[in-house]
Amino acid sequence: MAVHRSYITVRPLHMPGCLNCYIYNAMIYLASQSPRRRSLLKQAGIAFTIIPGAVNEIPMTHESAKEYVNRMSREKAINGWESVKTKNLPYYPLLAADTIVTLHGSIMGKPGNEEQARKMLKTLSGQDHQVMTAITITNGTQTRSIQVTSLVKMAALTENEISAYLQTQESFDKAGAYAIQGKGALLIESIEGSYSNIVGLPLRETAQLLSAFS
Numbered sequence: 502m503a504v505h506r507s508y509i510t511v512r513p514l515h516m517p518g519c520l521n522c523y524i525y526n527a528m529i530y531l532a533s534q535s536p537r538r539r540s541l542l543k544q545a546g547i548a549f550t551i552i553p554g555a556v557n558e559i560p561m562t563h564e565s566a567k568e569y570v571n572r573m574s575r576e577k578a579i580n581g582w583e584s585v586k587t588k589n590l591p592y593y594p595l596l597a598a599d600t601i602v603t604l605h606g607s608i609m610g611k612p613g614n615e616e617q618a619r620k621m622l623k624t625l626s627g628q629d630h631q632v633m634t635a636i637t638i639t640n641g642t643q644t645r646s647i648q649v650t651s652l653v654k655m656a657a658l659t660e661n662e663i664s665a666y667l668q669t670q671e672s673f674d675k676a677g678a679y680a681i682q683g684k685g686a687l688l689i690e691s692i693e694g695s696y697s698n699i700v701g702l703p704l705r706e707t708a709q710l711l712s713a714f715s
Contacts, residue, residue: 529638529711530590532581532597537682537701545704547711552590554581554597558610566603566633571648573599574635582639592641594714600634600701602677609677618672619663622688625677627657632677632699638710647710649703651694653681658688 529547531538532554542549554577560569577597585595602609604625612618630653637646658666671685672678679685681692682700695703 530595532577541702552581570635574637578637594640598636604630618678621678625655651698654690656690
């Protein structure tokens with residue numbers, strides 16, 4: 502008896518705003534020199550080209566941490582988009598971001614030397630603090646921004662632990678003087694929220710924002 506088989510081609514169901522439809526075929530501009538953000542975008546499969554987006558990073562008088570980080574991402578996006586227009590580049594979406602560490606509302610920037618790094622780590626030792634990243638994406642027609650916050654609890658550190666960590670040289674280009682993606686993970690007791698946000702770019706939220714530009 503002949504056996505007849507039916508073959509059905511199954512295709513993935515794609516919904517409006519499907520992230521997979523956009524991310525892996527996307528080309529964007531990144532207005533950032535951060536190696537952490539470059540690494541995270543590569544991890545997400547997002548193709549990008551670096552575009553300068555430098556700004557004056559001095560906080561304004563009476564500016565809150567949230568206001569500051571949001572303003573930084575917007576200004577980086579504006580400056581980066583000006584570079585796109587000046588160079589007559591294709592109008593791909595441009596992503597700008599800024600990440601800060603805050604403790605009790607005070608912004609903790611990047612330490613300029615070992616003494617500053619040691620002071621920051623002593624201040625954060627045993628403390629719950631926030632890591633905020635603001636993201637702005639523009640394509641010249643529309644601009645959208647989001648801000649993501651993660652909570653981090655640093656362990657109570659001894660002087661020897663702080664000194665040992667400073668010897669790794671990880672502190673000196675990191676907000677808050679530690680790198681959670683490196684040996685700084687040994688200093689962290691717990692986190693709440695996006696891990697990639699603490700590194701420098703919340704991937705899920707970034708992908709969701711990019712989907713609006715597909």
